[in-house]
Amino acid sequence: MIRTTTVALALVVMTSVALSAQQQTAPRPPATYETSLVGTWKALHNKILVMAKDTQFPDDKLSFKPHPDSRTVLDEFRHVTIGLEMTTAQITGAPFNYATRSAADASKPKTRASVVAEMEAAIAASFAAVEKQPSPALITWIDHQAEHYGKLVSNYRMVGIVPPVSRSGRGGQ
Numbered sequence: 001m002i003r004t005t006t007v008a009l010a011l012v013v014m015t016s017v018a019l020s021a022q023q024q025t026a027p028r029p030p031a032t033y034e035t036s037l038v039g040t041w042k043a044l045h046n047k048i049l050v051m052a053k054d055t056q057f058p059d060d061k062l063s064f065k066p067h068p069d070s071r072t073v074l075d076e077f078r079h080v081t082i083g084l085e086m087t088t089a090q091i092t093g094a095p096f097n098y099a100t101r102s103a104a105d106a107s108k109p110k111t112r113a114s115v116v117a118e119m120e121a122a123i124a125a126s127f128a129a130v131e132k133q134p135s136p137a138l139i140t141w142i143d144h145q146a147e148h149y150g151k152l153v154s155n156y157r158m159v160g161i162v163p164p165v166s167r168s169g170r171g172g173q
Contacts, residue, residue: 033134034134037136037138038134041130041138041142042130044142044149045123045145047149048077049116049120049123051077052077052115052116052119053112054164056164057073057156057159059111061073062074064155064158065155066155073155074112074115076151077115077119079148080145081119082098082101082102082105083141083144084119084125085122086098087138088122088126090135090137153165
């Protein structure tokens with residue numbers, strides 16, 4: 001009886017170890033230039049989208065701008081969206097006219113919901129294009145869009161709100 005139990009226990013342990021080894025995933029391949037570009041592009045725009053959706057930044061502060069010659073917070077989000085659309089057009093070879101696109105913005109609703117909806121659509125199109133063709137031109141765009149992210153972080157701080165990425169539980173202080 002003891003021998004049968006020992007053998008059965010040994011079989012259970014060996015089966016468990018074998019299943020565990022099968023379930024382990026293969027190590028991720030090392031990052032390439034292209035995967036780094038795509039990852040940086042996505043991470044940057046996901047952080048900006050989180051800010052656009054962030055209701056801790058109240059709607060009545062979306063018209064805040066730190067200087068009369070600067071954009072409002074809402075306009076900064078809209079500008080990032082236009083940048084996403086321009087990048088997608090550039091990568092896919094589609095025509096894009098910045099002046100026409102900016103003029104079209106004038107008649108659109110100026111609400112968080114409208115900005116978030118447009119940004120989500122632009123992000124989806126952009127991510128698909130960038131994954132398909134991670135162009136070296138993205139480096140310039142990452143630099144440009146990161147400047148807007150920095151401005152948004154500064155706007156948060158100027159109105160006394162901690163940006164989402166810096167909040168407790170998100171890896172910040």
